[in-house]
Amino acid sequence: MLLFTYYGHSAFALNDGHSKLLFDPFFTGNPSAATAAEVITCNYILVSHGHADHLGDAAEIAARTGATVIGTPEILEACHAAHGHGMNIGGRAKFAFGSVYMAPALHSSGTPGLLACGFLVEIGGKNIYYAGDTALFSDMKLLAERCRIDCAVLPIGDNYTMGIEDAAKAAELLQPEHIIPVHYNTWPVIEADPEKFKTITEENTSARVHILQPGEALDFDAL
Ligand code: NI
Numbered sequence: 001m002l003l004f005t006y007y008g009h010s011a012f013a014l015n016d017g018h019s020k021l022l023f024d025p026f027f028t029g030n031p032s033a034a035t036a037a038e039v040i041t042c043n044y045i046l047v048s049h050g051h052a053d054h055l056g057d058a059a060e061i062a063a064r065t066g067a068t069v070i071g072t073p074e075i076l077e078a079c080h081a082a083h084g085h086g087m088n089i090g091g092r093a094k095f096a097f098g099s100v101y102m103a104p105a106l107h108s109s110g111t112p113g114l115l116a117c118g119f120l121v122e123i124g125g126k127n128i129y130y131a132g133d134t135a136l137f138s139d140m141k142l143l144a145e146r147c148r149i150d151c152a153v154l155p156i157g158d159n160y161t162m163g164i165e166d167a168a169k170a171a172e173l174l175q176p177e178h179i180i181p182v183h184y185n186t187w188p189v190i191e192a193d194p195e196k197f198k199t200i201t202e203e204n205t206s207a208r209v210h211i212l213q214p215g216e217a218l219d220f221d222a223l
């Protein structure tokens with residue numbers, strides 16, 4: 001099984017029935033948060049970069065749950081993680097659930113000297129690409145050459161990341177089977193219409209776009 005749960009903004013979880021991976025756990029101060037940092041459970045926390053809307057509550061959740069934090073060494077330091085797995089861009093590591101490839105992202109980091117990243121995660125027999133915060137970049141097509149991407153989680157909110165048109169172009173490069181848009185409508189500055197993104201992307205690619213509300217889950221086995 002593989003269940004995707006959206007928590008609002010860029011926070012989401014992947015659960016294969018054994019391991020729960022929590023991505024960019026921004027709950028405290030997140031106007032669209034579907035749950036609270038104090039109650040969330042997970043086995044792993046993956047943090048794409050140090051901006052507050054991604055690093056979020058990672059340190060508190062790691063301390064309370066004992067979850068293993070996966071990120072750059074600088075992110076592990078920022079989380080004061082008791083259990084951490086440091087990686088860097090271009091590296092792949094194996095875990096109990098599968099593997100993680102740390103992908104590049106074109107974005108600032110929130111910490112001097114640190115690079116933002118994305119993650120290509122193999123879990124539950126699927127390959128899930130989370131772009132993190134990023135601009136469109138042509139090397140996305142190299143990610144598509146690494147493996148079939150079952151689902152791409154892409155920011156569409158513009159201003160800080162790709163907007164709708166660039167995210168639709170990213171879909172052409174990545175050729176995923178499914179796409180979940182994130183990082184939009186949390187604040188007025190990243191207002192975007194996910195239906196417009198869905199229309200453009202489904203016209204130009206064979207991907208299916210799934211628009212999730214915070215708190216909503218998607219079961220990959222049911223697709
Ligand atoms: Ni950012």
Ligand code: MN
Binds near residue numbers: 054133160183
């Ligand atoms: Mn962000």
